[in-house]
């Protein structure tokens with residue numbers, strides 16, 4: 001048995017748990033999936049995923065709620081988004097109901113790795129789909145694998161929340177009418193050079209502008225933006241080339257329906273962000289990280305480092321996730 005401190009101290013990194021869920025697609029249909037102890041994937045050298053990056057993924061967490069139930073937060077949204085990603089990449093979508101069954105099976109099998117209530121740790125679940133069939137010419141493969149593995153992870157912010165420092169990137173993340181809204185591995189592959197450069201220059205993340213006009217805020221490599229206006233509205237960028245974050249969509253609902261704030265999802269001109277009082281990033285891993293400063297080629301735009309409105313939003317959403325605050329219908333999904 002680990003102590004709370006030991007759970008919280010776990011890194012946000014892969015560690016192997018005993019069981020994963022695997023289903024194969026062949027001969028035009030998904031075969032019945034099952035739990036397996038085998039963590040290695042054996043692929044032919046010409047597998048579609050290795051040649052043309054035909055793969056997509058998801059990320060969600062299982063954890064113990066206040067009433068002792070082991071739950072996931074809105075996994076139906078991940079199931080649907082993964083099916084959407086698959087269709088965008090000409091992969092056969094994995095049935096959404098089967099996705100939820102697989103989530104339950106993996107968590108139940110690795111139950112001893114679900115942290116107890118009262119920690120900020122969780123059992124991170126990584127669903128992924130990849131082309132296993134051989135290709136040489138450019139075309140969708142005819143065989144695929146769906147897999148969910150689990151890895152316990154600690155508190156995202158060790159030793160307190162620290163405001164992030166971002167810079168405006170000269171690279172683009174996603175093309176208009178491209179794959180920016182798809183949770184595809186390829187979007188991450190092409191953001192790594194820009195990310196490494198930003199880190200080398202002392203920044204935590206890149207802010208990407210829209211590729212077409214370079215005047216609107218898009219997102220970072222892996223998180224959506226949140227802004228708070230001077231009159232206390234939650235403002236979030238709307239764009240067909242950003243990834244529809246489950247966290248962001250949940251926060252918009254919480255702001256509007258639980259905190260009585262105005263929530264505006266609309267195109268956000270970069271020229272406007274200096275007028276916002278708070279800025280943050282959101283995603284499953286950290287929920288909300290406040291952004292203290294954005295560097296636009298030497299011109300610095302700063303935001304409240306304590307981000308009181310965003311921290312209130314964060315507290316409310318994490319309260320809902322832990323079952324301390326009544327959740328809207330269907331948001332907490334019991335898995336065991």
Ligand SMILES: *Cc1c(COP(=O)(O)O)cnc(C)c1O
Nearest residue numbers: 222223224243245246247283284
């Ligand atoms: C996964 C992801 C997010 C965050 O989405 P959540 O559903 O909130 O975890 C944001 N941006 C990108 C590019 C992503 O891949």
